[in-house]
Amino acid sequence: MTTLAHPGETLSADGLLPSAAPLALIDADGRLTPEAAGELTLPAPGVLRELHRRMVLGRRFDTQATALTRQGRLAVYPSSRGQDACQVGAVLPLRDSDWLFPTYRDSVAVVTRGVPAEDVLALLRGDWHCGYDPYRYRVAPQCTPLATNTLHAVGLAHAARLQAKDQVALVMLGDGATSEGDTHEALNFAGVWKAPVVFLVQNNGYAISVPLAKQTAAPTLAAKGIGYGIPSLLIDGNDAAAVYSAVRVAVDRASAGGGPTLIEAVTYRIEAHTNADDATRYRSSDEVSTWLERDPIARLTAYLSARGLLDDAAAGRLAAEAERLADGVRERMNAESTVDPAELFEHVYAHPTAALERQRAALLAELQEQEPAS
Amino acid sequence: MTTLAHPGETLSADGLLPSAAPLALIDADGRLTPEAAGELTLPAPGVLRELHRRMVLGRRFDTQATALTRQGRLAVYPSSRGQDACQVGAVLPLRDSDWLFPTYRDSVAVVTRGVPAEDVLALLRGDWHCGYDPYRYRVAPQCTPLATNTLHAVGLAHAARLQAKDQVALVMLGDGATSEGDTHEALNFAGVWKAPVVFLVQNNGYAISVPLAKQTAAPTLAAKGIGYGIPSLLIDGNDAAAVYSAVRVAVDRASAGGGPTLIEAVTYRIEAHTNADDATRYRSSDEVSTWLERDPIARLTAYLSARGLLDDAAAGRLAAEAERLADGVRERMNAESTVDPAELFEHVYAHPTAALERQRAALLAELQEQEPAS
Amino acid sequence: MTTVMSASASAEETAAAVPAPVTMAAALNAALADSLAADDRVVVFGEDVGTLGGVFRITDGLASRFGERRVFDTPLAEAGIVGTAIGMAMNGLVPVVEMQFDAFAYPAFEQVTSHLAKLRNRTRGRLALPVVIRVPFGGGIGGVEHHSDSSEAYYTHTPGLRVVTPGTPADAYRLLRQAVACPDPVLFFEPKRRYWSRETAVLSVDGPPVDRAVVRRPGKDVTLIAYGGMVATALEAAAAALEEGWDVEVIDLRSLSPFDDQTLTASVRRTGRAVVVHEAAGFAGYGAEVAARLTEQCFHYLEAPILRVTGFDIPYPPPHLEKFHLPSTDRILDAIARLQWEGDNA
């Protein structure tokens, strides 16, 4: 019989499956990997140095933010320590015109994109929801409802195509978020629309306490791509060179009209889910130690040092830059926040409704009444 | 470096991809297919005859139901004509203890499972929502919100396992329904839980007017299985022998603790989406003709006749049986329906609330008042 | 669905036409066509809205007139439709999407409540989402289960959304055009039982703005408050009430959120009596807000408690039973009769 298929079914799975093992360019000891790294190419030395620098700065920002939670200066902070290569490698390949769609976990990525640290932390400090202007940096608000941002990214990317703008959207999500229906719908829309979007899954092994084995029975998360006709890459998420190169490939493909790419970056979160979480309840310190040995910064430091691309003086300057960054963050976060109750009624609609005006007036009257009393 | 993976990732995709082309056992001309049909085995002659008989009866039910919409006796009817092999082949391999989760499209499957035709049609006639007792037949209510039934099937199947009952759930869904988030979540839960569930996707090429090419960019729908670690089968959905055999394989695997299977059956709906739809708006009559030539009943008739498994006398008896069935349906659907307004307030909660009692009393008083007037 | 929705009529042509009978479906189709013609940023998408023109034919002819880049079919996934609409709006488009039936908007609930409604607020006004979600709602068309829900209350309780519903063809055109032009996200509820109701009208975007209620029939004895599919029923009831000696004022809310306190309060203070009508279940329904709010604002003017005539507190019933469930003119007249008229000894 003739092959039975509906228009749209190609029946061939060629080229849509990821590699059998995660691709890396620089291994955990800082050496170039002997294996062929598929489509990935080692970034130029200047790029590698910039990846390194941004990781060091990002790490310092991250540890500073964690410290601020202990002092009660931040309501909560979800650290990305250990995922530094993803945070930085995802962002540097993006062009100015491209968009980043981060989650709550991706503060370092947002900082790397150029958003001032204190604007990023407004949310976690409790001053307002999104502290930066998404259009200024082309960074969507950090997204908490899991996986919902994948659809926004696809929509934005498709709108770029409809308007013939050369823009790529990169959306970050976790292993847990891949289980949500929205991720599926986003991958599917992206595949059908050939939208210029890159899905970067940071597979850090856990969704809060739930390990990957309880999250999916898929051989890898990258293997989901074929179900949407989307090419996928499985990479070592602790190798900044691999992350950079993979995102680069994906952005180039998207920009050239080749459609979406799904990237699974295998990595690990060293800290607890947030400062409010107790990770000892669900994972062993041995496991954490193993991953500490795969530190993304250490391996790039080793690589650069061995090649004379980073000497002690440069490392010292970088450390100083990182301290200055941390000082600035501390200083600005130690200042009292100034919030304005009247702002509650702004931004609900383009123009406050009569009812909101009345509610504002009532609140202001109430506050005025209390003032003399206090 | 050592292979980087989290517990749960197997990295190997072996055995999880469907065949390159749909598997068939009997071709469109009623001949055994020369190709190897993978895991599928030709059912015994008795089974083939029963598949044939049920398809003939199912088809007659279906054309009768369509006719009843023209007479205003049914509010609406979604025909499965052309998908007869799926309707029957999905149900016959099920054991008494197994459950069927059908959609609005699958009335013939429900009839094949043994639910009286008039009970099936209660919904489409407008008398009540689900006209049969799900527990009596182990058939869930026909499901309209797309893809939502996939999760019910997984839950029921997992509950069977938790209670060590040997039960398999078979859920039917369309190509369009695979785009909904619920399908993804159901496949994922099923994979993780190794739930004894069979997903049968009837890929009839359209979701109302939307063709497959606008629904997905996947090479095949069966290719989605690997993303959940679920083995999949791609089959010719107009070959009742193949459908029966594939479902059989899947049910056996599930019952033996082997977990879920995803089956994509490539087929076609000959009628419009429902009687209310105008299919000429979105597909050509040529396309319909091509598929009429692949009629599931004709090919099995040809096969059985060629082998002396169906003679004219038997065919005549079967035709008469089908007419009797249609007569019965007509007769019962032509009788006026008797609905009881007081029943509106039943079944909302286990026991009507005080408020519902008051509402019932008010309605009954209103009706009593109107009576003398009319 | 003839003259007005003619795919070649431009916005200007439509507005200049002489009064002609037009169905609500045709008016909505014209509003979409004229919005697409007037503003390049407008895109229309959803399930079956392209080639087919929608299961109710509201988007008929738009794909062929404006092309596949402006009007297109999507995969079958409502969260996907709303979620991508949000992303498109972020990137400068004005998406007008269709949910095929009211109950099939539920999968998009998280995208609507957590993002569509809140993103302007969350970003301090930097991110506007001028998205319109069209939702055919309500019963009365003999639809089988899940095809006749009225879910407006869910959305009215969600700050950041506008909720609008037309009661007449001319208003359907006007409100939909205004909704498309509105910088806020709008849930646009189309009363499917009125899609084929006709009115003789010139379709024009001018007229009462999207957030105002209108008095459809002035009266002095009682204020009857309705919206969407119930506006026509309320007008019928008002006509019948006249025979029983009640001069009923009928108000069509149009904007369920925000609520037009001014128009409503003025009417109820004048009449001293009010009845709210909707198809949705009464319990915690939208009518509760209307009643509670107007009671607060008009307490000393009220001769009787504001009554609600609504669907029962049950899942929407099957076709053969829906007539018992839906608010009818009789039931509205009954409620009016219970408003403690002088001489009553209630």
Add this chain to the structure above:
Amino acid sequence: MTTVMSASASAEETAAAVPAPVTMAAALNAALADSLAADDRVVVFGEDVGTLGGVFRITDGLASRFGERRVFDTPLAEAGIVGTAIGMAMNGLVPVVEMQFDAFAYPAFEQVTSHLAKLRNRTRGRLALPVVIRVPFGGGIGGVEHHSDSSEAYYTHTPGLRVVTPGTPADAYRLLRQAVACPDPVLFFEPKRRYWSRETAVLSVDGPPVDRAVVRRPGKDVTLIAYGGMVATALEAAAAALEEGWDVEVIDLRSLSPFDDQTLTASVRRTGRAVVVHEAAGFAGYGAEVAARLTEQCFHYLEAPILRVTGFDIPYPPPHLEKFHLPSTDRILDAIARLQWEGDNA
């Protein structure tokens, strides 16, 4: 979280204990433990409820005590959790599932409204779904966006669901056990700001049934109606009101749907004045139903319109602003003062 939630206490032991201080979190944990012990069909699942014991530790110790077949983690998908719970209930189990935070229940909205709420009705009573969905709700804990929603109104407007919320630890135990035993689906809203509030109590399933309101403080001047996290606030307000000369009756609704008309109507007819309090936005909120309904039933007893003290009509604000948004004792006292007392010239 010490004595009472001890994972080894059986239902009987718990019930026989002497009064001891107990937090609401511990009471809920004990209710789950005792439900699991009492009925083999009960299963507890959701995100992080197994190994971790839930982000609020409400399921702490249950997985290790009852094993992975009774208490387990799921993949991260709320429609998946509710949808599979429906299937499990069809097959004889009694699922008690957790939504991690209120806003994260929205992805399950279609499963809840189209199936969980309706399947009994759709099957003429043949298919019962004794599912409990636990939802930590409300604010006051300094949570960042999406962590402080109050979505009860959506569910109360959905016929077929019961909506229940405890105001005290003892009631948390009693109501959760009753909810698990109830043949109807129950949305069980846990006021997260009260998880760590203590009460000295014996935990017992006996007491007022799941569908009755209770008078928490009798009073004669005004009826203050609250639920969940606002019960304690209402009691504080009542204590403060005494100093200003008002004897306030505080009613804890407990069951938001169905509504206990009897208890409420009796109180309001007696006092002639009422205020309803909730955290959720006021517009089309649950308080509207309370006000509209009681006004209908008590119109001629009312000295003033029933007032609502609620969250503003805005998305839930960020931590540093939530104190301005949440109903406070002051705001409740203000509302009481506006109830047109004799001598007022309002």
